[in-house]
Amino acid sequence: MTVAHVTGAARGIGRAIALRLAQDGHNVALSDLPSMSAELEATRQEAQAHGVRSVALHGDVSDLASVRALVADTAERLGSLDVMVANAGIAQTKALLDVSPQEYDRVHAVNGRGVFLCYTEAARQMIAQGSGGKIIGAASIAGHKGFALLGVYSSSKFAVRALTQAAAQEWAPHGITVNAYCPGIVDTAMWVEIDRDLGAINGVDTGESMREMAAGITLGRVSTGDDVAKLVSFLAGPDSDYMTGQSVLVDGGMLFV
Numbered sequence: 320m321t322v323a324h325v326t327g328a329a330r331g332i333g334r335a336i337a338l339r340l341a342q343d344g345h346n347v348a349l350s351d352l353p354s355m356s357a358e359l360e361a362t363r364q365e366a367q368a369h370g371v372r373s374v375a376l377h378g379d380v381s382d383l384a385s386v387r388a389l390v391a392d393t394a395e396r397l398g399s400l401d402v403m404v405a406n407a408g409i410a411q412t413k414a415l416l417d418v419s420p421q422e423y424d425r426v427h428a429v430n431g432r433g434v435f436l437c438y439t440e441a442a443r444q445m446i447a448q449g450s451g452g453k454i455i456g457a458a459s460i461a462g463h464k465g466f467a468l469l470g471v472y473s474s475s476k477f478a479v480r481a482l483t484q485a486a487a488q489e490w491a492p493h494g495i496t497v498n499a500y501c502p503g504i505v506d507t508a509m510w511v512e513i514d515r516d517l518g519a520i521n522g523v524d525t526g527e528s529m530r531e532m533a534a535g536i537t538l539g540r541v542s543t544g545d546d547v548a549k550l551v552s553f554l555a556g557p558d559s560d561y562m563t564g565q566s567v568l569v570d571g572g573m574l575f576v
């Protein structure tokens with residue numbers, strides 16, 4: 320049985336991925352910030368109901384010591400690390416002229432450095448194990464197009480795509496594939512926050528910004544976490560063995576690139 324680690328697994332897309340990977344038969348290590356421990360434990364219990372082993376771990380993906388411990392604990396408690404899903408991320412909805420250098424750094428610390436640390440620490444473990452692996456990161460449609468009022472967030476997601484391409488080339492000799500998923504508008508707590516902040520900036524009612532963005536979705540609805548989890552299930556399994564360095568849109572047809 321393979322072992323998958325999912326960061327940011329307490330809620331939203333990470334939770335959906337955790338449950339789908341458990342359903343697929345992976346043993347799962349699920350991690351999130353300590354402040355999310357109740358939600359994380361609920362996800363872990365749901366995952367375990369699929370008949371796999373599961374552990375809940377706490378850590379901050381922006382911190383090297385923390386990510387090292389997450390990887391080491393996964394291998395120690397579940398026997399190996401075969402799939403890393405670097406899902407944790409934060410949003411920021413602000414005009415560029417209003418973003419302080421500290422605010423810029425925080426977004427990149429979680430979304431950029433966090434993915435870098437999860438990718439590299441997972442790769443070190445997989446290389447030591449000697450049996451390859453699958454590394455998967457959270458990018459976004461905002462990693463394909465810079466969105467107004469989401470400029471710093473968008474730049475952090477472009478970074479994920481670049482890291483994914485470079486890592487794929489560097490670690491192919493070790494049998495490790497590296498790919499990213501690029502959701503569009505997913506109905507999670509993150510989008511509730513973005514909708515609220517866009518509404519405040521543009522002076523429109525709650526829900527209006529999401530409705531406006533959703534109007535551009537070819538398939539006519541916003542995404543669920545499960546829509547994204549289906550793609551991650553494929554990327555984590557053997558059917559994607561001949562795929563690496565890709566950042567795959569799963570956006571209902573918002574961007575055509």
Ligand SMILES: NC(=O)C1=CN([C@@H]2O[C@H](COP(=O)(O)OP(=O)(O)OC[C@H]3O[C@@H](n4cnc5c(N)ncnc54)[C@H](O)[C@@H]3O)[C@@H](O)[C@H]2O)C=CC1
Pocket residue numbers: 326327328329330331332333350351352355378379380381406407408409410429433457458459460501502503504505506507508509510
């Ligand atoms: N919701 C959306 O429309 C889209 C989301 N994404 C990306 O998908 C990923 C998941 O997004 P959602 O589930 O919507 O977000 P969310 O805000 O609902 O969940 C994110 C999870 O990550 C955790 N987290 C945040 N900072 C962390 C840190 N420093 N260390 C460890 N965990 C941390 C949070 O506690 C939370 O449980 C993110 O990377 C996001 O940027 C990409 C495209 C669209």
Ligand SMILES: CC(=O)C(C)=O
Pocket residue numbers: 410459460461502503504505509513
């Ligand atoms: C949260 C996110 O990535 C977008 C584009 O909405």
